[in-house]
Amino acid sequence: MRTTAGARECEGSPQAPDWSPVMKKPLAIAVALALGTTACGSDDKGKAPEVVKDGTFTYAIPADPGVLEPATAVLGSTNTVLGFAYDTLVHSDATGKIIPGLAEKWDAGPEKVTFTLRKGVTCSDGSPVTARTVADSMNYLADPKNKASLLGVLIPAGMKATADDAAGTVGLATAAPNPFLLESMTAVYVVCGKGLADRSLLKDSTSGSGPYELTEKVAGDHYTFKVRKGYAWGPDGGGIVDGMPGTVTLKVVKDESTAANLVTSGGLxxxxxxxxxxxxxxxxxxxxxxxAPDGIGELFFHQGDDRPGNALDVRKALIQSLDLADLRKITGQGNAAAPTHLTSLAPDPCRGDSVTGNLPATDTAAAGTALDAAGWKAGADGVRARDGRRLTLRIAYSTSAGPGVQAGMEYVATRFKAIGVETKLAGSADAKYAESLFSTGDWDLAWVPLGLSLPTQLTGYLSGPFPDAKGSNFAHLKNTEYVRLSGEAAKTVGAPGCPAWTTAEASLVRNLDVVPVSQPTQLVASKGATLDVIGGIVRPTSIRMLAE
Structure with missing residues (x-):
């Protein structure tokens, strides 16, 4: 999962609109912070602050990135690292507007987008980045044998890339209409040079056209980059300017208390x-x-044929037993808003309200009555059962989500117990959690911090084949209305189709196929520097080292 665009709060300056996104792929998308910012840093006299030339910027990442191959990158920490070394064809600004990257212009249709590339772009090894380079990078991701994590999420199945080096154009054609293929390219890194010829090199090194080059990797500790002085093809044509750090070190700091101490002391x-x-x-x-928002915390019921959550009346009763506002406060630790739609990452083009009015209100008495009517009767020990089967729910969540989520799931268990539902809390590390969702299926209710940037990305997770058929529909959803409505929405390219996408999302919420609970925020703090984080990724060309 790549991740969030929001708005930086500058003391003494207006706050920009908060368009946030986070992408988590326990599913295959990792939750990552993204923060869109306004320019911060005028002094009391209105003068721009003095900057430091060729300084060192040290930023904490909460986990080791692991393998650095962009085709398989799923962790937010990995994508933060890769964002310094690689470019994308286009970028998103803090409002969601698509701006030039490697491509200076484009022509988007329902089944093909043609990009015209900037001239003079070079890879970190000095080789030119041509149309053929970009096409080869894209075709690698689109080839199923390479098992790219982005295939089916940002790279449509069956996509083909073609190149015209003379014209400097790259065409991305899809087998079926894809209304947001242009927007998808804000999060797809282009590999070039030696790494494109030999992908095995990308396990421990980088091979991109980005503004920085990886010079040192110490797994579990730090990743150090040096600036590329000739870089001049960043977002909207940005390049290297005074104040950008000459050296960037991304330091693995798993404990927030340690990170806070280091920021205080100047160690970060x-x-x-x-x-x-x-x-x-x-x-x-x-x-x-x-x-910025830290993704959308959502509840999903496993709707397999043998699961209690298969029945809408049971799902409704269970949600009625909860106070979602209280659950939001607990999981978000007081820093969460009520979600209004199901995507959150930049560019997040469709922001209509698909949630308000579509979730049942808290009503514990009605919940008990509904379970009685569904045949789930309370036994002598207070636990409901039907046909000799106890109403027991295994609740899955990732322990890396933090103490708020742990406390939230304990709250859910307490509320369920009050209506005669037995629970088993199954918190686990990310790898086991993902295995549970996508492989073993040993869960009945799951807390999923799902953050996606485009409504088309929802379809693979919320419809289609189940995991046992090599699909990504982890909750075994069978919402035919959503399939029909999303299919109709996909026929319109870009923002004009958003009302139809909002209607499709609303069908999921009404059916309690997904229960959006919480859109929490994270604090991004810096000392002696300012930066922007958009789409979950630190924007390297935005960093300014300040003489404070």
Missing amino acids: SGGQFTGAERKRVEIIPGIHKGS
Whole structure:
């Protein structure tokens, strides 16, 4: 899962619109913070702050990135690292507008997007980045034998890339209409040079055209980059300017308390905070602050034929037993808003309200009555059963989601117990959690921090083949209305189709196929530097080292 665009809060300056996104792929998308920012940093006299030339910027990442191959990158930490070394064809700004990247212009249709590339782009090894380079990089991702994580999510199945080096154009053609193929390219890295010829090199090194080149990797500790002085093809034509760091070190800091101490002492230039350390970091003298949603926390029921969640009346009763506002406060640790739609990552083009009015209100008495009517009767020990089977739900969640989610699932268990439902909390590390969702299926209710950038990305997870048929429909959803409505929506290219997508999403929420609960925020804090994070990725060309 790649991730979130929001708006930086600058003390003494207006706040830009908060268009946030986060992409988590326990599913295959990793939740990653993204923060769109306005320019921060005028002094009391209105003058721009003095910047430091060729400084060192040190930023905390919460986990080791692992393998650096862009085709299989799923962790937010991995994509943060790769964002310094690689470029994309286009970018999104903080409002969701698509702006030039490697491509200076484009022509988007329902089944093909043609990009015209900038001239003079080079890879980190000095080789030219041509139309053929880009096409080869895209075709690698589209080939099923390479098992790219983005295939079926950002890269449509059956996509083919063609190149015209003389014209400097790349065409991406799809087998079926794809209304947001242009927007998808904001999150697809282009591999070039030696790494394109030999992908095995990408396990431990980078081979991209980005503004920085990886020079040192110490797994579990840090990743160091050096600036590429000739870089001049960044977002909207940006290049290397005074104030950008000459060296960037991404340091693995798993504990927020440690990260807070390092920011305070100057051992880190910045980091992100979601828990108890947030308030402590916010009051550090000289701190620059920004906030952004940290994905959408959602509840999913396993709707397999033999599961209690297969029945809508049971799903409704269970949700009625919960106070979703309380659950939001607990899981978001007081820093969460009510979601209004099911995507959150930049560019997030469709922002209509598909949630309000489509979830049942809290009604514990009605929940009990509905379960009685469905044949789930309370036994002598208070636990409901039907046909000799106890109403027991295994609740899956990732332990890396933090103490708020742990407490939230304990709250759910308590509320379910009050209506006679037995629960088993099954918190696990990311790898086992993903295996449970996509392989073993040993869950009945799951907390999924799903953050996606486009409504088309939802279809693979919320419809289509189940995991046992090598699909991604992990909850075994069978919403025929959503399939029909999303199919109709997909016939219209870009934003004009958004009302239809909102209607399709609403059918999922009404049917309780997905229960959006919480859109929490993270704090991005920096000291002696400012930066933008858009689409879950630090924008390298936005970093400015300040003489404070």
